Amino acid sequence: MGITIHFEGKLKNNENFDLLIRKVIEFSQFENWEYFQFENDNKILERVRNDEDWDYEGLTKGIQVQPHENSEPLNFEFDKDLYIQEYCKTQFAEIETHLKIIELIKVIQDNFETLKIFDEGEFWETNDINLLKEHWENFYIAMNEAIEENNELQGPFKMENGRIIDLM
Template sequence: MGVTIHFEGRLRDEAAFQRLVLQVEAFAETKGWPTRRFEESDVRLARVIDEHDVDYVGPTRGVEAQPHPDSEALRFEFDQSLFMQDFCKTQFAGLETHRDVVELLRELAPHFEVFDAFDDGEFWETNDVHVLNQHLKTIDGLLADMKRKDPGGVGPIRLESGRIVDFIESDQGEAPLEPKGLKRLLGFLRR
């Protein structure tokens, strides 16, 4: 529900990978974002390609930055063919963070053979902060309405994976979720 930027692409070559990592780190340093490089030997990535669910299983490597404590991590995780697909929710981090994430994606796009982005806030497409701000306000209003209608609901919640769930409804208006019930629900959502 919250404003999210979705992006994917395949890098031109190994040199482009090296340049991208350095560029992410340099950009993040200017913004005060923490970064980390990673390399994993066996990962399962759930992807959607041409509207079909496609899992990748194998090694990955890349870099991630944390644009804001209230956003998801901006993760560039590449498979063996230098393809990546991810998203970053910025709804709770504000307009400036969203704008900065889009700025970085635009700077990185030339490293890719093909690069696509879809922005729920339409800033990628329009470069219009007024349009982005309207989307952020609309979602904030919808979430406030959900909380008023369901005071036992909770959100936003950061999962162990780092992903953010906007709102979890209570059980038909009953008391707020108890820690045991919430733990069970979050375990289910992590699958």
Template sequence: MGISIHYKGKLNKPELVNDLINEMAAISKETEWEYELVDDKIQNIKGIITNPHKKCETFSLLFNKKLDLVSIASLSFETSNNKGLHVASIKTQYAPLEIHISIVKLLKHFKSKYIANMEVFDEV
């Protein structure tokens, strides 16, 4: 399995989606993490995916139409209604420790600003 961070929650308000995406895009530019904006009209999924390090899985902040955080795997299915996909994860096992710490700090920040009910399980 490896060292991973799992997280779930629901965005506080619909109007915060773009604010969170824009903030994460700015952070990605500043830290030189590659990123891609997601606006999938068929799946009704909107958000951002980033690549913090070449030895780390993709970090995703994706939301369905009900504002739930969903796994990047949701983009592979015809609908995002599968309840099992409402937990996102990132494996950081092979990346430098600083990357793992950065992700945890970002999730804590996003919890305080955008996703009040966010739950994070850090395997470290």
């Protein structure tokens, strides 16, 4: 359930990391999005490959952006090999927020050696706003049906790290 943009890939090199950071900052400033850069000496990144966990532990660096108060943070957090595997849930924000995140990814995609995008709203793949709106509506229908089936369910809940739990 939900509308989430998943992305993973590897940057070309450190110069492209610096370019990506500059582009994200420029885009964020233009959109009035809050952001901050970071570097961690040792962090665990939970990752999945072929439906199996393959977590990373070590140096990370990047930038975090908050596109909308009701979306998850948009993290560009890279490991020591400049690899990233991230996602951003957008369904509690506005459709425009989803579109702007896709626009930002298009702005930075040339900095990647490889980049895979999976957009649950299918906008990345189709550029079809009506299809995205249909997914948006279907999400809320499914959420309301789940609450009707179990009136103890509540949500959404925003966790300390900014991630959002739809219902619990």
